[in-house]
Amino acid sequence: MGALTLQGVTKTFGTTKVIQGVDLEVRDGEFCVFVGPSGCGKSTLLRMIAGLEDVSSGDVRIDGTRVNDVAPAKREIAMVFQSYALYPHLTVRDNMGLALKQAGKSKAEIRDATDRAAGMLALEPLMERRPAELSGGQRQRVAIGRAIVRVPKLFLFDEPLSNLDAALRVATRIEIARLHRDLGATMVYVTHDQVEAMTLADRIVVLRAGKVEQVGAPMELYNDPANTFVAGFIGSPQMNFLKAGALGLSSDTLGIRPEHLAISTEAGEIEASVTHLEKLGGETLVYARSEHGLQTVRLFGEHSYAVDAPVWLTPDRSRAFHFDAAGQRLR
Amino acid sequence: MAARSPLGRTIAAHAVLIAYTLIALFPVFVIVVNSFKSRRAIFAEPLALPNAETFDLVGYTTVLAQGDFFQYFQNSLIVTVVSLAGVLLFGAMAAFALSEYRFRGNTLMGLYLALGIMIPIRLGTVAILQMMVAGGLVNTLTALILVYTAQGLPLAVFILSEFMRQVSDDLKNAGRIDGLSEYRIFFTLVLPLVRPAMATVAVFTMIPIWNDLWFPLILAPAEETKTITLGSQVFIGQFVTNWNAVLSALSLAIIPVMVLYLIFSRQLIRGITAGAVK
Numbered sequence A: 001m002g003a004l005t006l007q008g009v010t011k012t013f014g015t016t017k018v019i020q021g022v023d024l025e026v027r028d029g030e031f032c033v034f035v036g037p038s039g040c041g042k043s044t045l046l047r048m049i050a051g052l053e054d055v056s057s058g059d060v061r062i063d064g065t066r067v068n069d070v071a072p073a074k075r076e077i078a079m080v081f082q083s084y085a086l087y088p089h090l091t092v093r094d095n096m097g098l099a100l101k102q103a104g105k106s107k108a109e110i111r112d113a114t115d116r117a118a119g120m121l122a123l124e125p126l127m128e129r130r131p132a133e134l135s136g137g138q139r140q141r142v143a144i145g146r147a148i149v150r151v152p153k154l155f156l157f158d159e160p161l162s163n164l165d166a167a168l169r170v171a172t173r174i175e176i177a178r179l180h181r182d183l184g185a186t187m188v189y190v191t192h193d194q195v196e197a198m199t200l201a202d203r204i205v206v207l208r209a210g211k212v213e214q215v216g217a218p219m220e221l222y223n224d225p226a227n228t229f230v231a232g233f234i235g236s237p238q239m240n241f242l243k244a245g246a247l248g249l250s251s252d253t254l255g256i257r258p259e260h261l262a263i264s265t266e267a268g269e270i271e272a273s274v275t276h277l278e279k280l281g282g283e284t285l286v287y288a289r290s291e292h293g294l295q296t297v298r299l300f301g302e303h304s305y306a307v308d309a310p311v312w313l314t315p316d317r318s319r320a321f322h323f324d325a326a327g328q329r330l331r
Numbered sequence B: 001m002a003a004r005s006p007l008g009r010t011i012a013a014h015a016v017l018i019a020y021t022l023i024a025l026f027p028v029f030v031i032v033v034n035s036f037k038s039r040r041a042i043f044a045e046p047l048a049l050p051n052a053e054t055f056d057l058v059g060y061t062t063v064l065a066q067g068d069f070f071q072y073f074q075n076s077l078i079v080t081v082v083s084l085a086g087v088l089l090f091g092a093m094a095a096f097a098l099s100e101y102r103f104r105g106n107t108l109m110g111l112y113l114a115l116g117i118m119i120p121i122r123l124g125t126v127a128i129l130q131m132m133v134a135g136g137l138v139n140t141l142t143a144l145i146l147v148y149t150a151q152g153l154p155l156a157v158f159i160l161s162e163f164m165r166q167v168s169d170d171l172k173n174a175g176r177i178d179g180l181s182e183y184r185i186f187f188t189l190v191l192p193l194v195r196p197a198m199a200t201v202a203v204f205t206m207i208p209i210w211n212d213l214w215f216p217l218i219l220a221p222a223e224e225t226k227t228i229t230l231g232s233q234v235f236i237g238q239f240v241t242n243w244n245a246v247l248s249a250l251s252l253a254i255i256p257v258m259v260l261y262l263i264f265s266r267q268l269i270r271g272i273t274a275g276a277v278k
Ligand SMILES: Nc1ncnc2c1ncn2[C@@H]1O[C@H](COP(=O)(O)OP(=O)(O)O)[C@@H](O)[C@H]1O
Pocket: A013, A018, A036, A037, A038, A039, A040, A041, A042, A043, A044, A045
């Protein structure tokens, strides 16, 4: 039995259907990431799981119990928000303990629980401070601590790292992954960043315009995308899409990852000209324009190409993906 | 213009502000100064400060001797403070409902509540009087409190709902997940964050109530329910006006609003400049 089950869940705001029927099973202890472009309905779906938004139709089950009409506080969930959402008038300790206090737990129990969470996140020195006296990274750790204290059946994260700078984002990401291992809890995590999704998830749910495009482990999505949307969304830099007809193929679109596109100044399949070069040290990204549009080539190590120089690109056919005119994968 | 130094700009800005302050405070200054002068001196030299010769407390002694004056003061304070509390509490609650919950007719309800800003409540005086007569509330402070609460609500709802829309949804949602009731969310999370807006509303609500002459005259002219503004009118006669007493009464009447204003002012300034300084 899944820790979280969605059955035909939809959401309509006024006349617009924002979530168009989502079926999903999240297994006990799984780290499940919802990923998709901004505005595709990830937060709305998460808020429906939390009970902060009514479900227009369909069922939400947590641990097998239908919770459509259960108040958020009674669902045994905890949520971490992008904007931290700490209570400004309470100390860190009281922020973390509020849910237990509301649930009628004794002072000693609350103290034990908050101390334990503080220990896991190294928050001990901050316990008597107020949120205004904390940095962004500290605030987010407190917000995560507040979630841990409740020992919920389900953790919900809504883009928790988006307000942090790059270095903190990596550090906090690792911390969340460690917490997942230590607690063995079921987590549902929303992000628009495919790197976060790839690095954290046991399973990724790719959403577009309120619909699930594909569900699978990160490497399944990377190596076996169901359509051009997933193929383009997962993986960085983005997959190249070539017009298959011009290459003498029967499919509509040929998808090829930047590392599987060979570049040469002498000979090859596609004529192109270099428009831009990005040297990252360990790898070099070459952007080249051809009749197929702008393509990215990823080379390992340092390479040099003059801008506007003519080059030849050759896709590695054995690593290519074929798609039909509707963008669906041809296998 | 662009070459103007910051110092020059600061001086210019201060000059304008000081000039405005002088103009605004001048009538108050004249009232307070003259309340301490003898009748003859008031007319002889209205702008002069009181000196040993012209100093006279007759206005104050008249006012204070008029036994009911403290009663008037008390009436005004009760009416203002209770109406203000009503306006702030109900206005904030209505604003929270309008900004937080999606329900049928939400927009319409908001418009209906805001309509009161444009339609002066005095147009309804006759109907209000009939209602108060029917309810047996004529010559009670309750009548005034009810009218003033109604009068203050539209602006309060309008301003507060705008501010409440800006309070983070995440914060309210965090409260819901932690099991806070909607009332707790309203009182402990939302209200403290819109405190500057509350202070702004409080000041804009309080001053017209304190200064009103119309409704006390019509709804509660009895001796025991007179407000200070109405009470001061006894010194203004058709033929003779006791200027000493009028000026003293007005000077005294400034004190309570001033105290209330000082309570709200720090928050008020934040409320008015909220848009600019963010
Ligand atoms: N309260 C609301 N009323 C109307 N439309 C909304 C509301 N909340 C979200 N939406 C719409 O639903 C869509 C999905 O929003 P959201 O779930 O926040 O997207 P995401 O989190 O994936 O960026 C957006 O197009 C948004 O405009």
